């Protein structure tokens with residue numbers, strides 16, 4: 001009987017603590033408010049900036065900032081169109097290009113984006129930058145970090161979640177943030193699951209199309225990424241995708257839908 005009550009409570013929490021991912025409509029676990037996550041994210045981003053060197057390549061920096069702004073506006077427009085603009089409350093978009101040979105880019109909760117100079121030759125053009133930017137902005141819009149944190153809260157023991165009002169324990173919240181967002185051990189390495197990566201690819205394609213970038217560049221960009229890996233250890237950005245061919249196939253399958261949003 002007692003067990004049944006606990007199960008029902010658990011089911012209740014999960015049922016009432018779900019959010020819907022824009023564009024894909026996937027239901028996701030949501031046990032914590034953005035108002036609790038975003039300040040942690042902004043602090044962490046400031047910290048990374050303090051420890052990094054901004055690129056002095058003016059042309060590349062301008063490309064990152066311009067495509068960031070265009071894709072952010074596209075995402076905001078889309079959220080408005082589907083009546084979900086309220087989900088973007090507290091977002092504070094920032095786009096920076098950091099000096100590092102690492103082939104990577106990431107976005108922290110609330111829209112804090114960083115590109116490393118190492119990815120720029122593979123992006124090659126602003127359209128290429130937009131492929132990565134669309135993907136990163138999609139992670140933020142789809143609240144993938146929040147979902148990971150919510151899953152982390154379950155893993156860390158529902159007891160503490162039930163015992164304290166969710167998120168009201170700042171130490172626990174901070175700890176789970178660091179675990180879930182995965183920063184600290186290595187400079188800005190965000191770890192997402194394959195579900196999150198595929199979802200970000202799909203949403204990113206739509207955002208770049210709305211922003212006026214040709215989404216057909218996406219499979220071409222990922223091909224260049226694969227060629228760059230050269231059969232050796234893949235760059236970090238590919239590490240959660242053991243099968244790059246599947247990624248390109250999935251992108252090609254999602255293209256017709258994205259092309260509907262693309263106006264030349």
Ligand SMILES: [Zn+2]
Nearest residue numbers: 135192197200
């Ligand atoms: Zn990703």
